[in-house]
Amino acid sequence: MRKKLNTIEEGTILLSGNEAVARGAWEYGVHFASAYPGTPSTEILETIAEEYDEIDAQWAPNEKVGLEVVAGASFAGARVLSAMKHVGLNVAADPLFTLSYIGATGGIVIVSADDPGMHSSQNEQDNRLMGKAAKVVILEPSDSQEAKDMVGEGLRISEDFDTPVLLRLTTRICHSKSMVKVGPRKEVPVKGYVADIKKRVPIPAHARAMHSRVEQRLEDISAWGSECSLNRIEEGDTSLGIITGGISYQYVKEVSPEASVLKIGISNPLPWNLIEKFINMVDRIVFIEENDPYLEENIKARFLIQADGKNIIPIEGELNPEIVRKAVHPGTTREITFSEIKLPARPPALCAGCPHRGAFYCLSKLGGSSTGDIGCYTLGLMPPHNALETTVCMGASIGVLAGIEKAVGREGMGKLVAAIGESTFVHSGITGLIDMVYNGNTGTVMIMDNSLTAMTGGQENPTTGKNLRGEPAPVLDLEKMVAACGVKHIRVVDPHDLTEMEKVFKEEMDREELSVIITRRPCIMAYKPIRKGIAVVDSEKCISCRLCMKLGCPAITWDGEKPEISRHLCWPDCDMCVQVCPVDAISKDMGGLT
Amino acid sequence: MKSVTNVIICGTGGQGILLASEIMCAAALLAGNDVKKSEVHGMSQRGGSVSSHVRFGDKINSPLVEKGCADLILSMEKMESLRWSHYLAPHGKLVACDLAITPMTVNTGHAEYPDVNAIIEKENLPVTLIPAVEIAEELGNLRVVNVVLIGAVSPHLPIDEVHWKKAIEERVPPKALEVNLEAFRKGRELFGN
Ligand SMILES: Cc1ncc(C[n+]2csc(CCOP(=O)(O)OP(=O)(O)O)c2C)c(N)n1
């Protein structure tokens, strides 16, 4: 068995970027951390909670609150860290942009985990642009070692220059493992809270002075950055000079080990002096960066140079060594011996036993659909359910439903309901519901309460009764909360009870008033199943009607004539296919449990 | 010996791909290599395709394997092995579990599960299929399928047997250690030539 990581005080270990950030937080004396989960950032806080007891870590209801509580802890002189996925920074943008003016008392590191390639995200935004707009320092590591080191550098820069620091990771950094040299924790005392109104109350009179300090700070850090080791020139063949940073640096080293490289570790403010030196040193310049031409546009605008960049490197998607090789050394691509084979896609599906399946099955059966939100239940859009039609951002299902009703009236809205998970509802759905009540909407909102933030791997949230460390916590009462918003009709239903679920949908869709349906049953990751047995098909009785296939359960496959049920996949605490079969051909077998 | 070994481990969500790649990295590390690995979590957890790239050797830069460069592909599912076959180097080997898991696109009638054996023959792919599920069932624990497969590929990688065993010890809970070591041994003995 593995040792807990806070018992390892020295050595070299294999860590993911996320684990390395957690390690950095521990080594460099972070006292307090808060985050809302979001792939690919989630394991940062999970690792802190599991491995590093010395740091007080907690889940926030959303990213804005996560950043605000760490801001407060910083005001009181603690070293702090907040983490989020890239779109989380949109939610936290309001505190971020003004925190930039206020600065940091205890060091503030904010992790933004961007997702080039959109492995698990709804957009591909490049948060270097956000960090620059907020006028905060941006650090970009290119492996786990740098991810750890940059937490320490970030805290130091934050305190020395009085600024929040954005540590920008990408999926490939977060979820790649590489060697990290580790050390012991250095305790840093909490300075204590001292009121400082001029520093922390940005009324216009104060804010103008704050803004001047911000501009000066950017100039100072740019000058300092040209001298410090976070930005560096690796001199090689001067006929080709590559400007790069983050994971792209690794691809450059892989395919162009001979080239001269300017590795940018501080992406904002850029180290102008060092960049000028590099430009004068090499004959040809190529920018290699994922997604937006951030380095390219800024550096070209400043020095008016000719260089290759987005004309040869794609703006969309993730980079990889092949793409970089093709762009920089055309004609040297690797030979491919075996051709690529066209295969059926294997998209994700709701698990066997998933509580959401019952709700989407019934909605679909009634010819209904939903304005959707973000979570496992987004998979309700897939066949066979086809019961989710919009997704914008977390919480938007409710506002979108309300807007559709405003545009086309209740009639035009048809059988649409809003579908939103309980974690998402608490994150940013409740304000949409308040809007619906306040402005006289009549639609139906379905809160899909599976007692877990499931999509991101299964985290606790304010409704689950546990905190990040798995300790008991007060339970947020959804029914009371919804009632307090002014909703008069609230129905709670077990989505695996298909008869009841269908009835509730029908009644609430017919109702000419606003209603909330709470579908309540835990995610299969949230509990150990009660053993109701495994579903088996009696092929004598089966009439091949394919009704069971409409559940879209991954445990049920069609062998050409009859259904087959995998006893390894079937969830013991589910009997939806038994309910659906019109001729009782499916039953639960209590024997043969594995 | 060349200085970098490239491996891709693939399959579907929930098959223990991450544990298999953890064990491989730990073994490579014990054998004195620089190691990098990369995978993508997230949506892939709900039964979607999952893959992990593992690279080890003297010095590793990119955590990703390039097309046409994989020395070994280890697949926990038959069809998934084909998804990555163009990554194989000319001398590369592909070892796959002889198990078909039907994707939802096939269940809903939007696609057909391919005849994997016919494709292997047509494309002349260097594939070894292994009945790892049956072996794991014999051992009485379905969760060791991935370790049977690790055992099967272990002799094809430049890592000594002691390091593999130590890596398994480090990675699995003590009460499951015996059955995992047995699974490794079975895989290595039966298919490791
Ligand atoms: C602003 C923002 N933060 C975080 C995420 C990542 N994320 C996607 S879905 C989700 C929560 C899902 O939980 P819940 O609503 O309870 O649905 P479930 O997955 O449990 O069905 C999170 C945190 C995101 N997409 N956007």
Ligand code: SF4
């Ligand atoms: S993880 Fe939970 S909520 Fe998500 S699909 Fe599986 S059972 Fe459903």
Ligand code: SF4
């Ligand atoms: S009981 Fe039926 S619907 Fe439920 S998990 Fe098992 S096979 Fe799927």
